Amino acid sequence: MSFEAALEKLHLARPVLRGESMARHTSFRIGGPADFLAQPSSAQEAAAVLQLAAAYAEPVTLMGRGTNLLVRDKGIRGLALKMADGLQEWSMDEETGLLRCGAGLSLAAAAHKAAELSFCGLEFACGIPGSLGGAVYMNAGAYGGEIGPLVAKVTALDEQGREHSLTGEELDFSYRHSALMEKELCVTHVELKLSQGDKEKIRAAMEELKAKRWAAQPVGEASAGSTFKRPPGAFAAALIDRAGLKGTRVGAAQVSLKHAGFIVNTGGATAQDVLDLMTCVQEKVWEKFRVRLEPEVKIIGEE
């Protein structure tokens, strides 16, 4: 039986898509087609898909809400496993302050649910557009906060679909890094330890950070957030700005005029446009400041 036929026999709640354009699943609105795209609605479905892919030796590419991804123009060979459309469940244990979320829940939704119940800690995350799974993988952070220190436990599946449990310590978080980057595990659930706070103060902090973000960043334009990581002792955006690169274009990819740390797709940009613009920025910043900029955006797909 073919892999496609075997996938169909799983009778997933959402049908597996064939040749699906990844531009429809990334905030950059860029990316060639994935051979197969599965959007499991539960950990059980994700495990079944992983098991099958392993049996057929099909490569698997994990993704969440696609807000930190640049998918190359040739697309993704094998299976893209999108963990962000399902796995939206959540529950709060108000005794212990443990918020348990499905990996597909958005950070914004988690932050708002916590605030509603007067739990604080997630205010920094309310404007980050990713999923819980993607946030833990990336150790997402903003305005002095990071997800890593809040993580009590993560439940994840290995490539055979077997379940594992990892503590925050085991995930070895550091700046935009978690041990998941070396482990090939698919996160299905995340448990965050939050503290009790004052609902109005939490809401006010979230509003303030949201306003700051909208004032400084090209929110609403197609991008994947900060293109480059913060180099030691400097800010990527400041270096790019001082190198005079704001507004620089390759094809329809442009260094944002609002925030030099972002590359935006002004309409119809290809992944190659973005990659060429990234190289141009890296070269100019190296020439001027002798600082190497490393991508924060994850570049995936066939070369």
Ligand SMILES: Cc1cc2nc3c(=O)[nH]c(=O)nc-3n(C[C@H](O)[C@H](O)[C@H](O)COP(=O)(O)OP(=O)(O)OC[C@H]3O[C@@H](n4cnc5c(N)ncnc54)[C@H](O)[C@@H]3O)c2cc1C
């Ligand atoms: C406008 C804008 C603003 C942003 N601001 C910020 C910011 O302030 N701070 C910040 O840190 N980031 C920011 N980002 C980037 C992005 O939102 C974060 O990195 C986010 O955590 C990515 O989550 P995602 O679900 O979109 O993951 P994706 O982009 O889909 O994937 C990112 C990586 O995580 C892996 N992954 C995703 N889900 C899982 C899973 N369930 N199990 C295992 N691995 C998984 C993928 O394989 C991939 O390597 C911004 C992006 C945009 C577009």
